[in-house]
Amino acid sequence: MKFWRKPLDLDKITVPHGEVHIFKDRCKGCAFCVEYCPKDVLDMSEEFNIKGYHPPYVKNPDDCLECHLCEMLCPEFAIFVTLKEEEKSAKVPINKGEK
């Protein structure tokens, strides 16, 4: 990640890391999630799902920042994001520090 200046508390900040979950058989291939993902995490697959659509797949799993935009922009409730387990524990002290 690039910063225009180095934050003073950079050592305390952890960039949240998300995990994308896709119910591929619910997908109707609208591609909203792929289009609007700010980090290009997703892409359309060539596979057909049960309804004959091409669902997305996670192309760059490590880039996800857990912004939930794909979740909000999925008209099929077929996609959601969770915080990656190992990141959760790392995030806790920072929150405390901010308070």
Place this chain on the structure above:
Amino acid sequence: MAEIRFAGYGGQGIIRSGIIVGKAASIYDNKHGTMSQSFGPEARGGACSSQLVVSDSKVLYPYITVADILVAMSQAGYDKFEAELGDDGLLIFDEDLVEPKSPHGNIKTFAIPATRFAEQLGKKIVANVVILGFFTAITDVVSYEAMKKAIPDSVPEKAIDLNMKAFEHGYNFGLELLKKQKDPQK
């Protein structure tokens, strides 16, 4: 007389397929064809089917009793209507979208990757016309000439070329398949 069922999802042109074959039969082949349709509330993706009865005399009873031909473009459509197919029936399906069980009776099955062909031709939406070409090659319900007249009548003007291409593609694929079946060595 032939009783034909087209089954698939809304948006695949299932009803349009029935109309094209019906039109070819009743206007250009001088037979009688009655097409009825059934669809759900969804514009796209819902179960959808059309049934066509083609006969040399006036069609009195307009529905399928025992289907002679089933054209399946979805698994759900196949599952629902497979039982309706007569023992000497004929099954045509899209091989990417339907996984058939082992057929009952003496049913003959023909598979075509219609949607994939259509995607390669440029528009997924012409998959039904690909399958119609295939249908024309394999069955003798309608003549090739009649179909060639009926398709331009039933599609938007701009899309005629694409549809005719799709039709020819499916038709040729069907003819080749027939040839291969007659002459397996080739």
Place this chain on the structure above:
Amino acid sequence: MEEPTKAIKEIHPDPSATSGVHPMENLLRMERMPHIWCPTCGIGLAVTAFTAALTKANIDTNKMSIVSGIGCTGRVAGYVKLDSFHTTHGRPIAFGTGIRVANPGIKVVVFSGDGDLIAIGGNHFIHAARRNIDMLVICVNNFIYAMTGGQVAPTTPLAAYATTSPYGCVEPPFNIPYIADSAGAVYVARWTTLHVRRLTNSITEALQKTGFSVVEVISPCGMYYSRINRLGDGLDMMRFYHDNVEIRNGEDTKNLDIGFQTKIICGKFVDRERPSYMERYNQWLSEVKGARGEG
């Protein structure tokens, strides 16, 4: 032409990607998924925003009722897990009025489409706004009757095509925020389905408001509106919103007309206080009782 290749199976790098529980499942009837809306339809996004807002607004969802009419958006009630009613065409506001007046403890949300609420239900819309019945109306506007196959709607922009305007729409469309405002709504906002986060905030705000609140959601109809008008699919419409939406909070509602593929002004336009129907009713009741010495 190339030979067709077999479908590629198992391309998910993470096999567990399709497991887990979607965070909105407690507010949705997941047993009914997938829903009936077409690919690239925006109604699902409106529902997403609504469910997110329900979580955010922190209100007792047991004491809520969602009422829908007929049409694509009319199906929303069937997918949201509240006490939900799928009523007749155009009448959800009237139905909801009955619920609200008979039991003022229930928060009523009317979630329906433009054709349902503004065309056939226009009378109930303006009268409920006039009475200031305490309810939230979420109106998904996709410029067309989609359920019946693409007929012209009172929101269809001039010159746009539809199956019942094969030569272009000849009726100027409604400006929904303006009519809601002039009939007396206390909260009026408009967002497109692209602005999910702002939409969620607006719905959250409106849920906490007492009185007749209207949130208009501009939604793509990739199957009829944009196909008949050759605008691509829903994704292209979303891109269009991205480029052509101007956010102007507090804009005078009379400036919010939408033309065919013109700029769309979004924002929160009206947020005011007016005594609601139940407040006036209760005041009347106490006057009547007072006059009869029954206080």
Place this chain on the structure above:
Amino acid sequence: MKADPKGVLTGSHNLSGNQACAEGALAAGCRFLGLYPIMPALEVSERFLERAPRVGATFIQMEDEISALAAVLGASWTGKRSMTVTSGPGLSLMMEHLGLGVMLETPCVIIDIQSVGPGLGLPTRAAQGDIMQSRWGSHGDYEIVVFAPSSPQEMFDYVIKAFNLSERYRIPVAVMSDAYLARLQENVVIPPAEEIDIEPRRYFKGETDKYLPFKRDKDFVPPMVKIGDGYRFHVTGLTHDDRGYPIMNEECQEYNVHPLVKKIRDYTDEIIEVQETGIDDAEVVIISYGTTARAALKAMEQARSAGIKVGSLKLATVWPFPEKRIFELAKKVKAFIVPEMNFGQLVFEVERCSIGKANVLFISHGEKGVENIDDILSAIRQTQQMNEVKKCIIELKKGV
């Protein structure tokens, strides 16, 4: 269950039909009125509104009859007994929601004060022209229960019964009054609350996640819940399964709609109420309902005193139609006389049920016929000369 004393104005009162109607509703526990003002039904809502603050009932005057009934259906799902009151043109507008009420199996009561139709007709004059409409007016198959009272006292009683049956069978019930009865002022005895039986709503008692809105009990009637109790149910006007979710196939249509018909058709014996007078030895039976029955009874008395054996069958419930009873009677009597304030509606039902065994005489009359019994008497005399059964309705000719 007994009535809530708050709504019961115990005592003897001189009330018009419309006022008795409002009192009956309040006594029956009606706590919500959705209305749109229309002649000649105004006094019902006026009386209701006047009493509402004291009883704890609410009301709303909607923008039209369509929304009035929609609001009533919504209110009913909050657990309140609800009703609306209207006249012919309003009833016509309510037809779509009558169907919704049937489909959502929502208990509610519709009061129709009939006046002369069609169109705007004659808003102040009585008629019985909506009687077939009450049965057949909405699209699709359904059965409903319809009462036709003939006096303010009956109005009071049958409005309570209407509420009870609507709760018992979860259907909209109509009470067909008319402009004559609306104005007719008579003594009405309102009993003490503890003497009024009230059918409680059949509520579902199980856990919230076990509730299926259309899971029918043995009698085809599903139990109900209220909005806001955490059941998170879904109901729809589309053809639906037990969960209330729409399913579009003919099996579901059969599963859903046939019980709507059966839950009434199989229980007609419980529902139907007729009042028989002098039937046992009758040669001629007058079949009547609503205010017309008053003239019928008087004509019967006079004919009896002249030595003609006339009986009266008064239909308190018009729908479901008491076909079994009329089949029986048809075999015994010479003729039926059907006086109606219309140009032939229920008489067709009587013709059907006479199964070619008895003559059917039809008397079409306007409001004045309620007081003028001569027509009925002349019909009775006419039956005396009839020796064979004619296979059609015999319409009484009279000078206008």
Place this chain on the structure above:
Amino acid sequence: MNLITSIFNKGIETSGIERKRISIPSDIPFSPEVIEKLGVDYFHTARGRAIPFGTGLKLGNPDLRVMPVTGDLMTLGGNHFVHGVRRNMELLVICVNNFIYKKIDGKTAPSTANKFSPYSTFEEPFNFPHLGNSCGAVYTARWTALHAEELAASIAEAITKPGLAVIEIIAPGPNYYTDIDDIDENLLKFYFDNSIIKNDTNPREVGITPEDKIIVGRFTDKKRPTFIDVYNVQLGKTIGEKFTPYGVTQTEKKKSGGSDGGN
């Protein structure tokens, strides 16, 4: 003929439109004598349906001038009103507002006996000119029935407007069941005394409240292509030469210049 109808008569006379070309669909009864004198065609429609009925008349014969008169301030017909205005059908909608507000400008009304109020007594009425204007009416005005001169002038002006014009007449009494001439004169006098003429006020500000005087006057007057204009332009554009414009034979279009249509 009584108060309102004689104003109608005067308005029609001033406008110079041939009487036989005028049709009045209305859900308020007019007496046959009045219609005889007005010399127009009159249709007593089902409740609230005067505007769609007029729409049918106008589209069936574009040569007609249609003047729907509606009672009870658009309760049943509210939807037809907003949609009629949106389409800009060529109609002059006259809305006879018989509301009862117990107080105006702080003063108590002499009588509130009218039982057919479209509103429960505690509800607020519509700001009718504002609603009309927000849907796109080309002309909005409000007068009490005692503003005879102004009202007649308004009618004369509005009836020739290409598009939907709205005139609200405050006249307590007439509704679906009582004749157009059944006016409660005490109440009318009260409203007249408590009104104030303010032409060209923004319709947003003319809502009737118990606290202020009733604002009357001609509020807006603008131009917008009518339904038939837009129809002809749009279909002419898309169909081309095969299309015969609808209703262009009408004489008056040429006389008044009409609007150019288009969008």
Place this chain on the structure above:
Amino acid sequence: MKANPKHVLTGVYYIDGDVASGYGAMAAGCRFIAGYPITPSTEAFEAFCRWGPQVGAMFIQMEDELGSISAVVGAVWSGIKSMTITSGPGYSLMMETIGYGAMLETPFVLLNIQRGGPSTGVPTKTGQADMMQSRWGSHGDYELIAFAPESPQEMFDYTIRAFNLAEKYRCPVMIMSDECVGHMTEKVVIPEADKIDIEPRRFYTGPPEQYLPFKPDPDLVPKMAKAGDGFKLYITGLLHDEKGHPVSNEEYSMKYVKRLVDKIRLNKDKIIELKEENTEDADIVVVSYGISSRVAVKGVEIARQRGIKVGALRLVTVWPFPDEKIAELAKKTKAFVVPEINYGQVVFDVARCVHGQSNIVLVPHGGAGVHNPADIADAIEYAAKTDKQIEGVVEFKTRLEKLVFEGGFKLKE
């Protein structure tokens, strides 16, 4: 009078019933359609929208069904032929104005593509459950005419006939089609204009001062005038006299409303259209209409194979009801079998006219599909074997009912 060639799309088409009806309306001279979209009737409206403007016709999509039908009544009074198109729920909304139209003796045509009901029901599938509604749905007394076509060709033909009868008797005419016929696609032959008979409107031609809008001709039908011709029309939905002026006495209601009813009842022999097949020596007569009559063909065929003498009576016009015909058949017929896609509507009228002389077997179907022909055949067989006289209508238990209520059946989506 013959049809205007400009309005007739002569040729051979492969179209569905809805579209055929839209074309029929144009051929019949319909100049105005007001509609509101409702599945499954939209195709008819769309067809008219597409072609109407090219032949000088006008269409408008109104804000709701109430508006549509009011606009249609208005347009008729401006002098043109006009029509509206709807389905069950919209039909229910129109009820008030249908009665109003009947009161004004307005000739208009209403196409109702029936679907499964009640309420929203099954929008995309069929039903025949609005039949009684078409007869009794509005308040007050009136009579009207209703057709039940069975094929797209008939949709075309009977739309024209509906317009003709509407003009002839000045009453609303219903075309009670259903989703099956509406969405059934078949060959439709549209003849040349000079082969299509059109009933012109009966306009009054005398001096305006002497015009009485509701003074009937000998056939009980008054002449019409149109707005804008200086007649100073006074037309009201209230009870009125010959001048059209409102009257408020009962004698008029007895006289005027009676005429509304009588102009159909007394002319019914000229209106009723039936198709009979082998009823001469039949033991059993199948009475059906609309799509059910096509389904019944198969049932009859099966029954005949079983050796039963079956005739068929098809009601092309359902209202007015052919009382005399049924009564006459009842004299020699053992039983009537009535298949309907509802739980019993027209069957009650059959039962009424039979006067206890034959048994009546109803083959019900809730809608969303058509009968299984085997059910109809079984019902015929049952009727043939039953010698006992049965009072009332026998509700035949169909396979579907047995399956759903007795067969341990589970609903699947």
